[in-house]
Amino acid sequence: MLNKIYDWVDERVDLTPIWRDVADHEVPEHVNPAHHFSAFVYCFGGLTFFLVVIQFLSGMFLTMYYVPDIMNAYESVKYLQNEVAYGQIVRGMHHWGASLVIVMMFLHTLRVFFQGAYKKPRELNWVIGVSIFMIILGLGFTGYLLPWDMKAYFATKVGLEIAASVPFLGGYIETLLAGGGVIGAQTLARFFAIHVFFLPAALLGLIAAHFILIRRQGISGPL
Template structure:
């Protein structure tokens, strides 16, 4: 059935050459775990992307129930966990996935650094990867407030105070994140939700696209 659908689309759009150009390429022997046990370190990037996909899918499900205002944010999360079928599992995946993706990204970054894969001609891809690292950290920080419980509230207040201490632009950063309020409030929650769901994911998709294009053109880096 799927083959018939693919053939129908391919007959009209001719997607096979496009797909072959994207997917069909040689994988170097040094990244094959069957030949080299150390090749497992090259899986960190793919595993990071896999967890990111899980975060996107689970996050899309969560936004179907989440209400981003201070009166209903915690109630919507509680309803999701207690009333929605499998809601607690999906929220747990998103919650723990936020930590796992940072760990995997750190391992991938360390692998690239210690194997010298950031050197010529891959400097631009290293810059894109570092930007992605900060995007993921930003997603973790903005998502932490959304359940609107005591831990999230006070942790965000600490984070905003740290941001405010940044030289020269600290006050502007806090105002951008928290709004005009002196404490974490309705504006903060609304802004964190918008940044977490719209702005940072949009930047992440652009950077991921650039990252994959550069990997496709330059190939997978070799061992040190």
Template sequence: MIGRVKAQTVETGKLLADWIEDRTGAVSMMEKFLYEPVPKRGAWLYTLGSATLFLIVLQFLTGILLLFYYVPTVDHAWNSVYYIMNEAYFGQLIRGIHYWSANFLMAVIGLHMARTFFSGAYKAPRELNWVVGVVLFLLVIVLAFTGYLLRWDQDGFWASVVGIKIGSYSPFIGGYVVNFLIGGDVIGPATLSRFFAIHVWLLPAILAPLIGVHLYLLRRHGEFGSEFEYTERLAKLKERQRLEEYERRYGLGEEEEERRE
């Protein structure tokens, strides 16, 4: 009885997977993205990229939650953060995760870059992935900088003043940079709006597709080290995928299936 239900469920599941696969190709895409040979030596170091991705996803999720209460105006910004921290349920947790994962993000990105650098993973054919990664790193730095002002407390305010004024030392365009960033010639409501727009809309919108490009390039060339250290494992994996593909297309003979069971 249980065996039959199980078999039926598996059958239905296969039908559903096949149906979706036929129409979207999602199943084979999932397989392509999930199966990846990873060098055995120093395997933990290869999790740093995933850790970065995880922390960025946390930033997106908690950031969206914070937007439910945060008010980006000079007279309410600080109060709304105070409300999040003291009155909203789990507000401290949500904002704490946003704050701490932002801090850890910088550290983890540094480690991720160091791993890439010292293992030589930026070399051909992965140069462009290094370039995309550096752009992502710069975007995250600007995100951290713009997020600091949104608290609108003494700490964030003066740090931003110093940060913006560093921009005033750019040759020839110093004044323009400052006026563009603060939205006028004095820090005020426009400054907060600008930093809010940059932090919440502009940069995440650039960041998300670039992460996609970063991952695509990673999958295109594979983890560094896999191709010459693990050719054997790679060959086995290819063989297995080939067999599975064959199985899915033509199905197995009745006898074969029975024999397997």
């Protein structure tokens, strides 16, 4: 059955050459753990991508129940946590995944830096990778407010004060994020929009560019 479906799709969009181009791509020997124990450090990027996929899928599930307004946000999270089938598990995956993806991205960035993989001809990919790191941090910050509890409120308040301390642009950044002088309905709406629409769209575009450059330039050599 699956073969028939694949053949039907392949006949119309010519999938086989694309699949062969991916599947037949040679992987350098120095990233094979069977030959080099240190090759495990090359897994950090793939693990980061795997966690990003989990965050996207679990986040899509959470948005089906979350209500982004100050009257219902906390109650919608409580309902998801206690009443929805597997809701506690999915929310837990999203919650802990948000921390793990930052850890893995940090380790991946350290690997690239200490192995000199940011040097010519990979300077542009380094900039893209650092931009991805910044977006992931932004996703963590904007997502923290969404449960709309006391911890989220005061953590966001501290974050906005830090943003306000940026020279010259701090006031504009704080106003852009908070939507006013206090953390309220406008803040929650903006954080939700940034967390669910703007940052994920930018992240997808940068990850696509990152993979294209990796494919064109190849995996960097050993230390």
